[in-house]
Amino acid sequence: MPEAGARRVNLALQGGGSHGAFTAGVLDALLEDGRLRFDGLSGTSAGAMNAVVLAHGLALAREQGLHGAEARALVRERLAGFWRGVGLLGNFAAGVPLPAAQAFMSVFTQWFSPAQANPLGLNPVRRLLEREVDFARLARHHGPKVFVTATNVRTGRGEVFSGERLSLDAVMASACLPAVFQAVKIGDDHYWDGGYSGNPAIYPLIYETKSADVLLVQINPIEAPFNPGASAPEIMERVNEITFNAPLLAEMRAIEFVSRLLAEGRLDPARYKNVLLHRVDGGAALAEFGAASKARADGAFITRLYDLGRSAGHAWLQAHAGDVGVRSSLEKVAHHKTNPSPKPQP
Numbered sequence: 001m002p003e004a005g006a007r008r009v010n011l012a013l014q015g016g017g018s019h020g021a022f023t024a025g026v027l028d029a030l031l032e033d034g035r036l037r038f039d040g041l042s043g044t045s046a047g048a049m050n051a052v053v054l055a056h057g058l059a060l061a062r063e064q065g066l067h068g069a070e071a072r073a074l075v076r077e078r079l080a081g082f083w084r085g086v087g088l089l090g091n092f093a094a095g096v097p098l099p100a101a102q103a104f105m106s107v108f109t110q111w112f113s114p115a116q117a118n119p120l121g122l123n124p125v126r127r128l129l130e131r132e133v134d135f136a137r138l139a140r141h142h143g144p145k146v147f148v149t150a151t152n153v154r155t156g157r158g159e160v161f162s163g164e165r166l167s168l169d170a171v172m173a174s175a176c177l178p179a180v181f182q183a184v185k186i187g188d189d190h191y192w193d194g195g196y197s198g199n200p201a202i203y204p205l206i207y208e209t210k211s212a213d214v215l216l217v218q219i220n221p222i223e224a225p226f227n228p229g230a231s232a233p234e235i236m237e238r239v240n241e242i243t244f245n246a247p248l249l250a251e252m253r254a255i256e257f258v259s260r261l262l263a264e265g266r267l268d269p270a271r272y273k274n275v276l277l278h279r280v281d282g283g284a285a286l287a288e289f290g291a292a293s294k295a296r297a298d299g300a301f302i303t304r305l306y307d308l309g310r311s312a313g314h315a316w317l318q319a320h321a322g323d324v325g326v327r328s329s330l331e332k333v334a335h336h337k338t339n340p341s342p343k344p345q346p
Helices: 017-033 046-063 068-089 098-111 124-132 135-140 168-174 203-208 232-263 283-287 291-295 299-323
Strands: 007-013 036-043 145-152 158-161 184-186 189-192 213-218 276-281
Touching: 007 017, 007 046, 017 046, 017 068, 017 213, 017 283, 017 291, 017 299, 036 046, 036 203, 046 068, 046 124, 046 135, 046 145, 046 168, 068 124, 068 299, 124 168, 145 168, 145 203, 158 168, 168 184, 168 189, 232 291, 276 283, 276 299, 283 299
Parallel strands: 007 036, 007 213, 036 145, 213 276
Antiparallel strands: 145 158, 145 189, 184 189
């Protein structure tokens, strides 16, 4: 587990398909360093998978009586093992080159619903996650709280699964892209990808954990250059990035607003938590691959993303580990730009 005197922090892990391997690399760097202790883990889609694999590794380490560097090494191996498994999925295309398989799927999903294309609801990632994470063990674990967000298809609202409600179905619902997979039924409702409603949700970390610090691992770029002559796929890539960032930006604006009111003495600090925001920004590092690469899962690509994440994690630790518990290290990125008021005409 973390070393004595480790600083408490919450992790907010964004979703983004196979780009989640970048997030896993960041987590590997944080665990290797050992200066941070995780109070809560909030994740969506691939971020949800990273969250449950991390929490399950901590639970397994505790059951085995491991501490310090030995415990962290076990958790790191569980994360790496999960993403190695994801990397094997990218080669499972019956000899079809990966780009050709992706092109085929992009056309196929335009004409067939997931129920038609995959009536049995087969998903190899589900089998991998089922093999790697014992959710019964996770439910018994008294480590960091885990929050997984999925979108309720009926209500259109985000729903957070935690505690006894946290399950394999909840994680798969959080990663359920509606054009690719059938909606996941939990109880009487059906769910789609959590990215539409919280990517990831930050509010559970504010209300249900003690730590005031939230470290966001972001893999969808907030800003990106746009070419007016962009192709239709490029336009849709940017639309998806904007859509999946919108709930996060709304929460960040609210956090900044409350922090400003607290600093001005206009809110009671006994009732409102002054949240300290931090971020490892993978948007720039991942931009060269394009959004389409989120569906790519060959081993070499996964390893490259993992290594990029490790480098980004170490760079953040070197620059900002001392800010945890002291100050926000995230520049204000959530504000809308407004046009200045017109000057009155003489």
